[in-house]
Amino acid sequence: MILEATGLAKRYGATPVFENVDLSLAAGELVALLGESGAGKSTLLNCLAGLDEPDAGRVRIGGQDLTALDEGGRARLRREKLGFVFQAFHVLPHLNVADNVGLPLLLLKRPDAARVAQMLDAVGLGDLGARMPRQLSGGQLQRVAIARALVHRPLLVLADEPTGNLDPRHAQQVLDLLLAQTREQGSACLLVTHSERAAARADRCLQLGEQGLR
Numbered sequence: 195m196i197l198e199a200t201g202l203a204k205r206y207g208a209t210p211v212f213e214n215v216d217l218s219l220a221a222g223e224l225v226a227l228l229g230e231s232g233a234g235k236s237t238l239l240n241c242l243a244g245l246d247e248p249d250a251g252r253v254r255i256g257g258q259d260l261t262a263l264d265e266g267g268r269a270r271l272r273r274e275k276l277g278f279v280f281q282a283f284h285v286l287p288h289l290n291v292a293d294n295v296g297l298p299l300l301l302l303k304r305p306d307a308a309r310v311a312q313m314l315d316a317v318g319l320g321d322l323g324a325r326m327p328r329q330l331s332g333g334q335l336q337r338v339a340i341a342r343a344l345v346h347r348p349l350l351v352l353a354d355e356p357t358g359n360l361d362p363r364h365a366q367q368v369l370d371l372l373l374a375q376t377r378e379q380g381s382a383c384l385l386v387t388h389s390e391r392a393a394a395r396a397d398r399c400l401q402l403g404e405q406g407l408r
């Protein structure tokens with residue numbers, strides 16, 4: 195298994211967000227995570243990435259127990275094995291588009307301009323590498339965030355509504371890319387989405403709600 199989470203629970207004060215969440219993703223699998231606004235999808239993604247600490251449960255990524263690592267170990271595992279598409283993009287405003295996309299490779303000391311160009315082409319931003327983020331539209335920024343999450347060929351991609359700001363054509367392009375990379379690399383992808391079209395492309399759909407994850 196690429197991702198294995200068992201017995202995950204998270205609460206804010208006395209209010210539980212979710213409990214008893216078990217989740218496994220196999221190599222080559224793309225799974226959609228559905229649920230109403232406020233159901234806890236982003237919180238679950240953050241716990242799976244080690245960006246937020248669950249109150250109970252374990253998370254294993256590529257066989258490594260994330261929950262047993264200290265902050266430094268979690269940061270290293272994220273850098274090497276994880277691609278994360280944030281709902282708010284988190285594109286760095288002072289770096290141009292190409293440098294934003296290349297950042298994961300730079301942090302791994304594997305800079306690769308050809309791979310960055312390939313990813314920009316793959317999300318339809320081939321001509322915009324030299325632009326600054328403030329000169330992009332919301333949908334273009336979202337595609338920068340997707341290219342950056344995939345550039346280092348991570349074992350696990352966690353994507354929070356990665357097609358939320360995209361028109362149907364670009365949404366399809368992004369889903370094609372996520373699926374192709376997942377299949378070709380034998381990685382895994384968990385995709386939070388409100389889009390029925392996106393969910394229909396997934397291998398499985400999981401619903402987060404009052405009854406937990408099912």
Ligand SMILES: Nc1ncnc2c1ncn2[C@@H]1O[C@H](COP(=O)(O)OP(=O)(O)OP(=O)(O)O)[C@@H](O)[C@H]1O
Pocket residue numbers: 206211229230231232233234235236237238
């Ligand atoms: N830091 C926090 N302190 C208290 N409550 C929080 C905090 N962060 C999130 N919550 C609450 O936890 C619940 C889950 O939030 P989360 O963002 O995970 O939902 P979501 O399913 O991703 O929603 P959406 O589809 O709207 O993005 C919400 O009720 C939210 O108000």
